[in-house]
Amino acid sequence: MNTYGKTFRLSIFGESHGPAVGIVIDGLPPGFAPDMGEAAREMSRRAPGQSALSTPRAEADAVEVVSGLFEGKTTGAPLCAMIRSTNTQSEDYQKNLPRPGHVDYTAHIKYKGFSDYRGGGHFSGRLTAPLVFAGALAKQLMPNVKIKAQPILIGGKPPSEETILSAKADGDSVGGVIECAVDGLPAGLGEPFFGSVESCLSALLFSIPAVKAVEFDYGFKLADMRGSQSNKTPFGILGGITTGRPLKFTVAIKPTPSIAMEQDTVDLATNQPAKITVAGRHDPCIVPRAVPVVEAAAAIGLLDLWLTGGFSTAMVTTEIYA
Amino acid sequence: MNTYGKTFRLSIFGESHGPAVGIVIDGLPPGFAPDMGEAAREMSRRAPGQSALSTPRAEADAVEVVSGLFEGKTTGAPLCAMIRSTNTQSEDYQKNLPRPGHVDYTAHIKYKGFSDYRGGGHFSGRLTAPLVFAGALAKQLMPNVKIKAQPILIGGKPPSEETILSAKADGDSVGGVIECAVDGLPAGLGEPFFGSVESCLSALLFSIPAVKAVEFDYGFKLADMRGSQSNKTPFGILGGITTGRPLKFTVAIKPTPSIAMEQDTVDLATNQPAKITVAGRHDPCIVPRAVPVVEAAAAIGLLDLWLTGGFSTAMVTTEIYA
Amino acid sequence: MNTYGKTFRLSIFGESHGPAVGIVIDGLPPGFAPDMGEAAREMSRRAPGQSALSTPRAEADAVEVVSGLFEGKTTGAPLCAMIRSTNTQSEDYQKNLPRPGHVDYTAHIKYKGFSDYRGGGHFSGRLTAPLVFAGALAKQLMPNVKIKAQPILIGGKPPSEETILSAKADGDSVGGVIECAVDGLPAGLGEPFFGSVESCLSALLFSIPAVKAVEFDYGFKLADMRGSQSNKTPFGILGGITTGRPLKFTVAIKPTPSIAMEQDTVDLATNQPAKITVAGRHDPCIVPRAVPVVEAAAAIGLLDLWLTGGFSTAMVTTEIYA
Amino acid sequence: MNTYGKTFRLSIFGESHGPAVGIVIDGLPPGFAPDMGEAAREMSRRAPGQSALSTPRAEADAVEVVSGLFEGKTTGAPLCAMIRSTNTQSEDYQKNLPRPGHVDYTAHIKYKGFSDYRGGGHFSGRLTAPLVFAGALAKQLMPNVKIKAQPILIGGKPPSEETILSAKADGDSVGGVIECAVDGLPAGLGEPFFGSVESCLSALLFSIPAVKAVEFDYGFKLADMRGSQSNKTPFGILGGITTGRPLKFTVAIKPTPSIAMEQDTVDLATNQPAKITVAGRHDPCIVPRAVPVVEAAAAIGLLDLWLTGGFSTAMVTTEIYA
Secondary structure, X not given: OOEEOOOOEEEEEEOOOOOEEEEEEEOOOOOOOOOHHHHHHHHHHHOOOOOOOOOOOOOOOOEEEOOOEXXXXXXXXXXXXXXXXXXXXXXXXXXOOOOOOOOHHHHHHHOOOOOOOHHHHHHOHHHHHHHHHHHHHHHHHOOOOEEEEEEEEEOOEOOOHHHHHHHHHOOOOEOEEEEEEEEOOOOOOOOOHHHOHHHHHHHHHOOOOOEEEEEEOOOHHHHHOEHHHXXXXXXXXXXXXXXXXXXXXXXXXXOOOOXXXXXXXXXXOOOEEEEEOOOOOOXXXXXXHHHHHHHHHHHHHHHHHHHHOOOOHHHHHHHHHO | OOEEOOOOEEEEEEOOOOOEEEEEEEOOOOOOOOOHHHHHHHHXXXXXXXXXXXXXXXXXXXXXXXXXXXXXXXXXXXXXXEEEOOOOOHHHOOOOOOOXXXXXXXXXXXXXXXXXXXXHHHHOHHHHHHHHHHHHXXXXXXXXXXXXXXXXXXXXXXXXXXXXXXXXHXXXXXXXXXXXXXXXOOOOOOOOHHHOHHHHHHHHHOOOOOEEEEEEOOOHHHHHOEHHHHOOOOOOEEXXXXXXXXXXXXXXXXXXXXXXXXXXXXXXXXXXXXXXOOOOOOOOOOHHXXXXXXXXXXXXXXHHHHHHOOOOHHHHHHHHHO | OOEEOOOOEEEEEEOOOOOEEEEEEEOOOOOOOOOHHHHHHHHHHHOOOOOXXXXXXXXXXXXXXXXXXXXXXXXXXXXXXXEEOOOOOHHHOOOOOOOOOOOHHHXXXXXXXXXXXXXXXHHOHHHHHHHHHHHHHHHHHOOOOEEEEEEEEEOOEOOOHHHHHHHHHOOOOEOEEEEEEEEOOOXXXXXXXXXXXXXXXXXXXXOOOOXXXXXXXXXXXXXXXXXXXXXXXXXXXXXXXXXXXXXXXXXEEOOOOOOOOOEEEEEOOOOEEEEEOOOXXXXXXXXXXXXXXXXXXXXXXXXXXXXXXXXXXXXXXXXXXX | OOEEOOOOEEEEEEOOOOOEEEEEEEOOOOOOOOOHHHHHHHHHHHOOOOOOOOOOOOOOOOEEEOOOEEOOEEOOOOEEEEEEOOOOOHHHOOOOOOOOOOOHHHHHHHXXXXXXXXXXXXXXXXXXXXXXXXXXXXXXXOOOOEEEEEEEEEOOEOOOHHHHHHHHHOOOOEOEEEEEEEEOXXXXXXXXXXXXXXXXXXHHHOOOOOEEEEEEOOOHHHHHOEHHHHOOOOOOEEOOEEOOOOEEEXXXXXXXXOOOXXXXXXXXXXXXXXXXXXXXXXXXXXXXXXHHHHHHHHHHHHHHHHHXXXXXXXXXXXXXXX
């Protein structure tokens, strides 16, 4: 269930306040020398504690590779990468008071009270760190493909730090919209139906905590067009298969549910109404840190389709080996 | 690749103008007596040729069950259901002239010129017929769950036949937006990350031809809210897991690309610009026929999560057996 | 569960006395023109009713392809093939009297009394007919690989019709041992651990009804050797990966449990001891008809490993297209 | 590819001389408190360096759990367990001289020269350490099931240390045969065809390095019987499904290929014949250490079938929670 991919296969593990989060990546071609410095740069785009806009929980997010690399090159065996947790404040979380708008209640029900409730446990946004690492490798394996995401709306307005800082000052939070453009894909990626490019990418994108909507190409705008107009738009995907034209998609990110204001909740032990004031260190806006995660999801999904769909590894990695 | 599900597993096959389309459904609990009349009613909601609003290609879409049923009850073995094609006009399709906005070009590239180009071949909306059948069984296995979809916009306006007939009169087509509400789900359905309710349903919804956007709960509207406001909305899904509250999602359907007006294309044999006038029998608006398909996708995805997630078959089918 | 393969993927369906048995094959490369006459010859090697050595149930086992072929070539979409049942005598089976040594009892328990008990239902050897068809296509896609099985023991002795006819005359049955040799494989097929050549082939071979043992290379004899001797044997597989040398494996087939002699059983309705005399039409020795099934299993497993393991489709099918 | 299971799912990683080997286990029921002392005892049965009969490479094989446990109980999220390597002598291995009878050559071919050649790399028997850990948890989740393996032949004779020490004195090695008995299984475990008990267990058993043959119930002996005799044997599996009777299976283990005597090989750099004397620290007989691995494979396969087949987690773990 915590696994993605047919050919480029990922398995993620870890809890926010556990010893480590990590990933096993299977299906890497042998002989690939990942640029670990470049991967670290991708990781740092997502890492917390970098500015007043994000949580003050500072984590270096250093990646330890414990398998699958030998003399700097992939061996063909699974690559396991771990990211140790170094800066946790678990006392900020209260087992019986689920935070509104958060996974706390649903995870409690699903796992019969045994889930690790601290910081969202296994459902934490911290699990996107290993995804960004996998995405960094995927990008390097498709050197001619350019994947570039950016916020286009924050709090309903063109992105500005002011919107975020204003929400933070109020003990509140804001969400936003991220657009991602992908250039350089060949025509013919994707599989029929449940393996369509949209199906694969949306499954990955909706696995990013806080994503609540995904559009491809012109998305909802297409629904308002006539066919004569729609047929002239430059689709990146038709019938679930890439056209060879640039691909564009958009995701909606809901506001961080962990806010400083006092909120209503229910005490799970007594089943009585209760008040909660979320302490802890939280992002007033997760959108900037979600940008590299969206890119990683795109890279992972597209590389898997690439390798699955009869496009050989050699084609992907030609430049790497040259 | 043409397969969906962990526990309630589907495998679809067929081409629009081939002898039949069909489905193999594995993971049905034994002893379930499907109401085939009810399934036929669901099928007829999707079937073509029912009004001036849809294609005049009249297909009865009768389902032949060739395995998995014995004395009217499921045996526990895979159920294969076939729907024969009885009314095809293959001469309407030209191999070398891909219809703009359609899968014709991308399928040609992906399958190296060997795909069945007639009526979209395996990518045809006709493949949603077996999905509706599977969805009908899934609904019957969750008798307390109510899944109800309806168009909320057609051609950018509140749904009306006039909008569709006006487009048809112009040799054009329109798209629309469908909203689906699901009541009666227990809390706790869904799996972490790639198995989130949103990931599973979106993968199914984007496998429906013409779907280009999917929102859950308040979708893009959430992106404009502050956390204090968002946290008060009645989420059907939190952290990818059902809350036990009603679930709502919305999909955008692009206009039918097959329109009667002359359009520009490229001749695949000569690589030269060409004109195409799509003959054939096409829907000026696919939205009404997509409504039962959207419901079927929801039923399939939710039943699979239900059976996968530690909710026993017996719980699902209690009422069936009573 | 009724599905095999990562890249060359099969899904089988059907019951012995139902309308049809069949298979959906996904992952066939597009543009492949199967030799259907050759496939029919493979099918006839397995088909019943051909001699006094096999069941008098005569079935033509004609294959109807309902999808995935267009103008005689694969389209890249799933190929569904069906084999109709034409000659069933269902009155030979008694629901409440499980045949000793047969699946009747275990299927009854597993499917809570709802399994189709006639002729073994979904567990029937008849389900190997679609496997032989899939194997025939797999063989054609690996034209340089020669797969050849033969009985090496029947009833504990060198194969002879006399052994079989003698058992038949006694209302009894015999089993045997089949050896299969595979020549022409490249080195490097197979995956680590659960994807080893032995793991993949044994999973397929043990899915053939009546197979109770599988050896690779020198099998049990290797267990008696010293390393200095074992290291000199010409292994076809080392570490789960093909060596490029010929591969050999051996399977044990238990005697047909359906015999004419009166046997003890238990009445499932009353839970009391009972006697059963199996009427019906049964093989006194299934070994000869199992030979093409063993070859098919080998072809299916090896082609899937071939396509999965970074060996491109083009390499497999070079000769087909030439 | 390095993944097993439908419901109780494993993903293994690591190389013999890399920093660690490990496993991600997904599908554990939440609230299960594994007895880590008992798991350590199982691990120690397999660990090297315990007597003159096994390799002097002493590894504590201490298990570090980095996710999925909270306050001593499973959370429902994936459990990742790592075993650090502490005692490696990598200089014993020569990249260009593949050891006869070993994976060295086939891994070199498969991974294009990039595999970690030290000690078998990812194909090492050391990867069975995480399997034994997973098997220990699986055993604890089926408290009424007793799984007991033992050697029945070593070097072709009843097991004795003398046989092993004699081979060791000659710089040689011996193999053997292990029999495993499983008591306490319910009737009805297993799935049709590719999901038969034999298919599932054999896929796991053949993933254990050095296993070259697997028999179920009376195996090859059944092939020599008549049906009237075979039908009276107490089958543990019929039609791929458990009968509720004790289950027995047997595996053949080839002799350790790493022996001290000088052997012929080929230099992969020059493609010329060469001599190799395997230094390093190797087991003269791997059979005793394989015994707990065989048990673990059985426990893993049977628990997965148990959880998959409609037997609820609650049934499995009733005693655990009581």
